């Protein structure tokens with residue numbers, strides 16, 4: 293094979309010389325998301341604001357939802373619907389869902405009012421929308437797993453809508469076993485995958501600057517996403533007062 | 540098994556509703572909405588701790 297021409301372990305590889313799909317994929321990934329963009333040490337000074345915290349708040353609550361959900365699933369309903377410790381863990385699962393949605397909605401309001409889809413960040417916004425929708429379906433199946441009168445009410449209110457859109461045969465709200473599978477495997481994996489994509493996209497593009505930031509702002513030039521993207525349209529000239537840089 | 544699934548299900552109360560002129564909202568939903576609005580406003584007005592340290 294190409295043993296003589298292949299560089300040894302640790303030798304620098306000429307990135308323009310990718311001739312396999314793995315090499316091309318690596319080159320593409322490194323160009324889109326170089327390690328210093330994936331795990332940066334500095335952020336522009338405008339990121340020091342509560343407006344940028346709620347996404348992480350949603351991730352924090354999601355982590356507890358997943359940890360407590362694993363504990364619930366492994367112990368089963370005989371535990372979480374009967375024992376007091378089980379009920380307690382069940383309650384922390386529910387309350388972290390409440391926090392998750394509260395943080396997510398405040399996050400979405402904040403990103404809406406700063407038009408955070410600017411500068412090629414549309415896909416970040418869209419993955420946010422998808423995570424919102426998938427999270428609602430996940431929460432819906434969770435409420436059905438309460439198996440009390442509330443869930444019975446919710447299930448039979450939803451049944452007609454699900455039948456009307458033609459998915460009732462595959463997504464059957466009256467089948468607790470099937471709902472359990474949706475709730476503990478497919479939907480959490482879907483929420484997790486969309487959130488990972490969402491956060492990677494935030495890292496690819498860098499954090500959206502405030503609306504009043506000037507195009508000439510030194511921090512924005514420093515944080516400009518890769519050359520694959522056109523620069524944002526110039527902001528009005530009155531917004532050109534200089535800003536400090538972090539370094 | 541089915542018995543165990545529902546064993547912990549306590550009967551759910553009717554809930555407390557507030558309403559004005561044909562508009563009604565359940566207390567839990569109202570609280571969540573009010574909390575979200577408060578958090579939104581606080582995120583805009585509260586200074587970020589340590590924010591001044593950064594140049």
Ligand code: HEM
Pocket residue numbers: 343344345346347348350351354396399400403408409413416417418419420421423424427487490491494497498499500501
């Ligand atoms: C599962 C729920 C979500 C999680 C865990 C999440 C997480 C995050 C995180 C950690 C960030 C970066 C830090 C920040 O700005 O807060 C972010 C940014 C962003 N999020 Fe979300 N998000 C979620 C839902 C949403 C939703 C529902 C939307 C809007 C429909 C949205 C739109 C955005 C946008 C546009 C950005 C980019 C902001 C920027 O570049 O400065 N996200 N998200």
